[in-house]
Amino acid sequence: MPQIKQLVLTPRSSFLRIKCPKCGMERIVFSNSKRKIYCEGCGELLVIPTGGKAIINSQEIKKVD
Ligand SMILES: [Zn+2]
Numbered sequence: 001m002p003q004i005k006q007l008v009l010t011p012r013s014s015f016l017r018i019k020c021p022k023c024g025m026e027r028i029v030f031s032n033s034k035r036k037i038y039c040e041g042c043g044e045l046l047v048i049p050t051g052g053k054a055i056i057n058s059q060e061i062k063k064v065d
Contacts, residue, residue, distance in 0.1 A: 018058035020044055028064055029056070 013032040019025070025041035033054045037047035048055040 013053075015064040016056065017060075017062040017064050018046060018056055019060040020046060021057065021059050029054075031056075 013030065015028055016031050017026060017028050020039040020041060022044045023039060023042040025039055027040065029037050029047050031053060033047050034049050036045060036049060038044065039046050046057050048057065
């Protein structure tokens with residue numbers, strides 16, 4: 001059985017579809033964002049950069065292929 005390389009299938013950074021917890025507006029963000037990202041609908045802070053993987057303020061997070 002050939003071994004599947006996990007790194008190829010799950011890169012460290014990816015695009016995520018998230019949903020604002022306040023107004024429900026969806027948007028696509030980068031998981032390793034270096035900038036704060038605010039909701040375009042209500043101004044809620046959605047993505048908080050940490051230097052590595054960003055903190056996502058969303059109840060729903062879906063990976064975008
Ligand atoms: Zn919002």
